[in-house]
C-alpha cells in the first residue's frame with residue numbers, strides 16, 4: 001500500500017516553528033467560524049485568503065493544494081450532482097435533465113456544504129502538514145492531556161506501517177497458495193477471512209510482553225512525568241491562542257443569539 | 265550482604281494446578297552474577313519475573329514464602345517502585361520497544377521521562393549510556409529500523425539508564441543471530457565486571473562458565489543444583505533434566521573414554537580448563 | 548464513584564498496549580476492504596474486539612481514537628464521525644458484558660444493536676455536516692427516498708438502518724472469531740462464559 005502514512009513534511013518555516021497548540025486552536029476557530037457564521041461566501045474566503053496564504057508561508061503550499069484536491073474532489077463531485085438533483089424543497093428550477101430538475105436551492109446548498117467541508121479539511125491539513133504528530137502529542141501531554149492518551153496515539157502511528165507490511169505478507173502467501181483474491185464478490189469475501197484471523201492473532205499475541213516492557217520502564221509510576229523534547233512556545237503565541245478562542249466563542253454566541261431572535 | 269533473598273518460595277500461575285516454582289531458597293550477594301539454566305518450561309522466566317516484581321503484580325496467581333529484593337518486599341511495594349530497583353530485559357527485542365518514540369535517543373529517555381527526571385540530567389544520562397552500550401551511532405534512527413542485536417542493546421540501554429540496582433536478563437540473546445548475541449554479551453560482560461548485580465537466564469553454557477559467579481539449575485520449578493559454574497556444568501545430573509552441559513565437558517568425557525584425559529582430573533567447563541587438561545596428556 | 552470504578556476497571560497496561568494494535572487493525576483492514584471494493588466497511592473490527600475483551604469504556608476510546616488517527620493519517624474527513632465510532636465501541640462493550648459475545652447467534656444480535664446505535668448517531672452528523680449525502684453508494688438509496696417525498700432526516704435514517712446491520716454484524720462476527728484465538732485477556736468471561744477459564 002503506497003499510501004503515505006503521515007501528512008507531515010519536515011521543512012523550516014514560520015508555520016512549522018509555531019507551537020502545535022497554536023495551530024490546533026487556529027484550525028478549530030476557523031472551522032467554528034466557517035460553520036456558524038452566516039454568509040455564503042465566508043468559508044471560501046477563509047480558505048483562499050487565510051489558509052492558502054498560510055500554507056505558502058509554511059512552504060507546503062503545493063502539497064496543501066494537491067492533498068485537498070485529492071481528498072475532496074470526489075466528495076464534491078458527488079455532493080454537487082446529488083444535491084442539485086435531489087435537494088428536497090428546491091423550487092427555482094435552473095434547467096432540467098430527463099426526469100430530474102436542477103434547482104438553484106440545491107446548488108446553493110451544495111456550495112455551502114462543500115465550502116464548509118473545505119475549510120474543515122484544509123484547516124487540519126495545514127496543521128498536519130507542518131506538525132509532527134508526536135510533537136503535537138507531547139505538547140498536549142505537557143499541558144495535561146493524559147500520558148496514556150498520547151502513548152496510544154504515537155504508538156499507533158508506528159504500528160500501522162508494520163501491520164500493513166504484515167498484511168501484505170499474508171496476502172502474498174495466500175496468493176502463492178493459489179487463493180483467488182480478485183474476481184467476483186464471493187471470491188473477494190472469501191479471501192478476506194484467512195487474512196483477518198492471522199493478522200489479528202499475530203498482532204495481539206505480543207500484547208502481554210509489550211505491556212511488561214512498558215511497565216519495566218516505569219510507565220505506570222504515579223509521579224509527574226518530564227519530557228525530553230521541549231516544544232517551543234511564547235507568550236505572544238499564548239495571547240494569539242486566547243484571541244482565537246475568544247473569536248470562536250463569540251461566533252457561537254452570535255449564532256445562538258441569531259437563532260433565538262429569529263424564533264421570537 | 266544479600267540483595268536478593270528468597271525463602272521457601274512457591275508460586276502458582278492463576279488457575280494452574282502445578283506450581284511453576286516450588287520451595288525455592290536462594291540468596292544472591294551484591295555484585296554477584298548468577299546464571300539460571302534449565303530446560304524449556306523449567307521456570308526460568310517465572311523466577312526472573314518474581315525477582316523483578318512482575319509476579320505477583322502483573323501475573324497475579326498465588327505466591328507463598330518470602331521474597332526480599334534490594335531491601336524491599338516486592339509483593340508489598342508497587343510495581344513502579346520495583347522496576348526502579350530491578351531492571352528487566354527479556355527475549356524478544358522487538359517487543360521491548362515502547363512504540364511511542366520515533367528515535368533511539370528518545371526511546372532510551374522514555375523510562376527517565378516516566379521517572380520525572382529533569383531534562384538536563386536526562387540528556388547526560390542517555391549520552392553516557394549510549395556510549396557504554398556502543399549505540400551512539402544509532403541515536404537518530406527509528407528503533408524499529410534496527411537489527412535484533414541493535415534493538416536488544418537499545419533495550420538494555422533503556423533499562424540501564426534508569427540505574428537499577430539489580431539487572432535481570434531473561435534469555436536476552438536467544439532470538440538473536442551470532443553477531444547480535446556477541447554484541448549483547450559484550451555489554452553484559454562489562455556490566456558484570458563493573459560489579460553490577462546480575463541475574464541471567466541463559467542457554468549458552470560456555471559463556472556462562474566463563475563469566476558467571478554461580479549457576480542455578482532449575483527443573484520443573486525446583487532447584488536441582490546451585491554452585492559455581494565448575495560444579496554445576498560438569499555435573500552428570502544436568503543432562504537428565506534436559507539441561508545442556510558445556511561443550512568442553514562433552515569433549516573431555518569422550519576423551520576420558522579414549523584415555524586422552526587423566527582419570528580423576530575434574531571435568532573442564534571452559535576453553536582454558538580443557539586446554540590445561542589436554543596439556544597434561546599431550547606435553 | 549461507581550462510574551469511575553467502572554471506567555478504571557477497563558484500563559490497565561494490557562488495555563493500553565492493546566488499543567493501538569486494535570486501531571491499527573481498524574485502519575489496515577478498513578483499507579484492504581475498501582481496495583477489495585466490498586459492499587461493507589469493516590473498519591471497526593479492532594474496536595469491537597477491544598470492547599468485547601477489555602470493556603465498554605476501552606471500546607469507546609478505541610473507536611474515538613481510530614477516527615482521530617484516520618483523520619491524522621489518511622483523511623481529515625474522518626474527524627467529525629468520531630461519535631459514531633465511540634458509540635460502536637461502547638454499545639459493543641455492554642453487549643459483551645451482557646453475554647452477547649458467547650455464541651455466534653448472540654453475536655448477530657449484538658451486531659444489530661451496534662448497527663442501530665451507529666445509525667442513530669451517524670444520521671444527524673450526515674444531515675447537518677454533509678447535507679445527507681456522502682461519497683458512498685448508499686447515498687443512492689437516500690436520493691431515491693428523497694425523490695419519493697421523504698424529508699432528509701427520515702431518508703438518511705432509513706438508509707442507515709438499512710445498510711448498517713450488514714456491516715456491523717460482519718464486524719462483530721469477525722471480532723468474535725478473532726477473540727477466540729487469544730489466550731489471556733482482561734475479561735475472559737465476556738467471551739468464554741464464566742464456567743471455563
Ligand SMILES: Nc1ncnc2c1ncn2[C@@H]1O[C@H](COP(=O)(O)OP(=O)(O)OP(=O)(O)O)[C@@H](O)[C@H]1O
Nearest residue numbers: 277278280284302303304305306307308309310311
Ligand atoms: N502466564 C502463564 N500462565 C500459566 N502458566 C504459565 C504462564 N507462563 C508460564 N507458565 C507455565 O509455567 C511453567 C514455567 O514456565 P517458564 O516460562 O517460567 O519457563 P522457562 O524456563 O522460562 O521456559 P523457556 O525456556 O521456554 O523460556 C511452564 O510449565 C509454563 O507452561
Ligand SMILES: [Mg+2]
Nearest residue numbers: 308309310434
Ligand atoms: Mg522463558
